[in-house]
Amino acid sequence: MADDHILTTDGLTKEFAGFVAVRNVALRVRRHSIHALIGPNGAGKTTCFNLLTKFLRPTRGRILYNGRDITAERSADIARLGMVRSFQISAVFPHLTLLENVRIALQRTLGTSFHFWRSERSLDALNARAEELLDSVGLAQYRDLAAVELPYGRKRALEIATTLALDPEMMLLDEPMAGMGHEDIDKISELIRKVAARRTVLMVEHNLSVVAKLSDIITVMRRGEILAEGTYDTVSRNPEVIEAYMGTGHG
């Protein structure tokens, strides 16, 4: 059953000058599931994300992706293996058009990314695919707009389209709903559900109703450690989790 898990960590630990941000985390992410990582502020969720995608180097521990040890890989290579992340602040290229934004993700496959002597028109071959991707998130009509001009929710949609361009096996979404209105939340939720059909999604999210609606499995973190794990129903009844969220009790 081991290969039922696409991503596993063992004893994952990150210390910052004496402060332990992530302690001994053993994460098991099932293939084709939507897995949510929740917890109060400072629980180490984003640090965890940064460790998984190698934006931070773990102090101790091991990360296995598809059974392969990726603890020592570089960030860019993690993406090449099929694990692509998003960021808390919407990650678009603000002064490029929507089409160019998506095309950046597509163009690596052409193998001409170092060709400084070739015309950028050679990239037009990717336009059809880029438009298809924009269409899939409902942004096709804005293809020539600079990304900076989009409202926040649509930037997020663009970011997802760009991520999808890499056809990743696994997507890591860092607070995809942060700062969004109701309407956008519904739209992006729908989008995440749609793209998760053939993929694995691991997300950090504060909006618990989104988490409840979308996730198959939830890991609750507190002070850098895993507090509980399970479906929304089991986790939300766990007294320790309730305590962590309500902030009552000892301490």
Next chain:
Amino acid sequence: MTWNRDMLAFLAFLALAIAAPAAVYPVFLMKVLCFALFACAFNLLVGYVGLLSFGHAMFFGGAAYISGHVVKVWGWPTELGILAGTACAALLGLVTGAIAIRRQGIYFAMVTLALAQMVFFFCLQANFTGGEDGIQAIPRRPLLGLLDIKNDLTFYYVVLAVFCAGFLVIYRTIHSPFGQVLKAIRENEPRAVSLGYRVDQYKLLAFVLSAALAGTAGATKAIVFQLASLTDVQWQMSGEVVLMTLVGGMGTVFGPIVGAGVIITMQNYLAGFGEWVLVIQGLIFVVVVLAFRRGVVGELMAWWRRRAGG
């Protein structure tokens, strides 16, 4: 559409440059062109990758020494001299770039400055550079063994051709698949990484290209003035190219040309004021940073867009 507009602007510039010797004396024009190429090469790095190098004089001045030496001492023809300067600048760019791109922002600038100072002291101490005297009386050998370039006017058109070649390389680089990745890195580096780009390799190639073309500019300048000296490698030269790019418009295609024109003209015509030129330059720098942050060309383009937008 953008392409057409840029093309028109370039053709206008070309027409102006071809006609210019009728009004202005060629050595001055050649100086402007050399510095314009230098600033364009610098702008490729700061304007399109977001890397502020404070050591570009090492490529400009280093290449000047190399081309001066191989032409004067080894008797190489002019075109090979310029190519040798370019190649050495590229090589120096590869080595220094590999060290510098590991750092970002102000630290990148400091590392490039430190490396450029090392190159400066090497040039001061080494035998072939002639120390304080520099390499003087570099001969202007016939180009390709055919074209006599002792005449300033003839050589001016050669320098114009060199400039155009360099400028077109930069223009193409900006508008290439590689240039697209560079823009993505400038706009949002972590995102470019998360999309699978090993950004250090892209930065390094951009750094080498920028260094090589700065070298072309320096090597050509050495042949123009028949002189390679410490002025070309010292840190003030690195500062000057920053100033030119800023005044003209960082990240605009034509800005550095305008900036180089403005600064060189000032230095030439205000030369009578002696050291005061530096004070005036400093003032201009302050004014640009405070009031025209986009530079001459940048402000013009913004004004044009505002007008077009209504």
